[in-house]
Amino acid sequence: MHWEAYHCVESIEEALQLLDEYAGASRVIAGGTDLVIQLKNHQRRVKALVSLSSIKALRYIEQDGETIRIGALSTHNELAKSDLLMEKAKALSLAARAVGSPQIRNIGTVGGNIVNAQPAADTAIALLALGAKAKIVSSTGERVEVLENLFKGIGESSVNPAKEIVTEFIFPAFFRSAFQRLALRKAFTLPIINVAVALLIDQKNICREARIAIGPVSTVPFRAKKAEAILNNEIISEKKLVLAAAEAMREINPRDSLLRGSAMYRRAMVKVLLERALRDAVVVK
Numbered sequence: 001m002h003w004e005a006y007h008c009v010e011s012i013e014e015a016l017q018l019l020d021e022y023a024g025a026s027r028v029i030a031g032g033t034d035l036v037i038q039l040k041n042h043q044r045r046v047k048a049l050v051s052l053s054s055i056k057a058l059r060y061i062e063q064d065g066e067t068i069r070i071g072a073l074s075t076h077n078e079l080a081k082s083d084l085l086m087e088k089a090k091a092l093s094l095a096a097r098a099v100g101s102p103q104i105r106n107i108g109t110v111g112g113n114i115v116n117a118q119p120a121a122d123t124a125i126a127l128l129a130l131g132a133k134a135k136i137v138s139s140t141g142e143r144v145e146v147l148e149n150l151f152k153g154i155g156e157s158s159v160n161p162a163k164e165i166v167t168e169f170i171f172p173a174f175f176r177s178a179f180q181r182l183a184l185r186k187a188f189t190l191p192i193i194n195v196a197v198a199l200l201i202d203q204k205n206i207c208r209e210a211r212i213a214i215g216p217v218s219t220v221p222f223r224a225k226k227a228e229a230i231l232n233n234e235i236i237s238e239k240k241l242v243l244a245a246a247e248a249m250r251e252i253n254p255r256d257s258l259l260r261g262s263a264m265y266r267r268a269m270v271k272v273l274l275e276r277a278l279r280d281a282v283v284v285k
């Protein structure tokens, strides 16, 4: 685990300038809960690290009209404690509460969780269901990516932390959402399955938009579009929720895993968890 320099910056501009100076040989670090382990295991090599932790402008959770905006440096704990998220984006609030342990939640950030691109990353599953977009800046400009276009494979995202910084996540405030997670223990453990749903239901009880995300059942956080199609533009009923959950069970492709259980078991659990999540999202509290 060797690097020549560790820079603590206080602004995005300063960070981008340093990344440019190192021309691909440095990398941004946030909480370090993924990256430090990767450096220690020689999975990554860098000449310098550019720490974003002191950039206060990247830590916020706010509503702007019909949109929720979250600074990428917000920690899981900040997400978990936010009353705004519990009210307007319950899936994300519950997902953040499920991450690791208090120590990990205190320093691990939502931006790092997304860029690290694990198929079962808890906040990735929630943000995917919520239809989030990521704002990404570099010295050459800014781009906005729909979250599902960001995930390229296990541990691979389209963001290049040697050049680019994710600054914020943006998603609509109008969804009813929910999150369910199955794991061997309640804390500090990998999810066997995690599921997030976001539903837009009108006054006639018709589902105008359904979004369902499931992990880890593919190489990237997975959207169950066939299950969504069963709910879209239909009157919400218990029968429809059960049908959608059964469809999701068919469209996923989990692997047999020593750590997470057999494919057959995980397929069956997706149906159980998704039914629970859909019921939870439908009920107005």
Ligand SMILES: Cc1cc2nc3c(=O)[nH]c(=O)nc-3n(C[C@H](O)[C@H](O)[C@H](O)COP(=O)(O)OP(=O)(O)OC[C@H]3O[C@@H](n4cnc5c(N)ncnc54)[C@H](O)[C@@H]3O)c2cc1C
Pocket (backbone or CB within 6 Å): 027, 028, 029, 030, 031, 032, 033, 034, 035, 036, 052, 072, 073, 098, 099, 100, 101, 104, 107, 108, 109, 110, 111, 112, 113, 114, 115, 116, 120, 121, 122, 123, 159, 160, 161, 164, 165, 166, 167, 188, 189, 190, 191
């Ligand atoms: C013991 C333990 C338990 C864990 N449990 C869970 C769990 O239950 N659920 C779960 O989902 N995760 C879990 N994690 C994983 C981890 O905590 C999260 O992925 C965390 O959110 C990563 O954020 P970070 O700030 O620590 O990222 P870092 O480790 O600092 O960075 C991760 C990657 O993202 C890049 N990066 C970070 N921020 C940015 C940015 N703003 N812009 C561009 N690139 C960026 C870095 O260069 C690096 O490649 C666990 C980790 C540990 C060590």
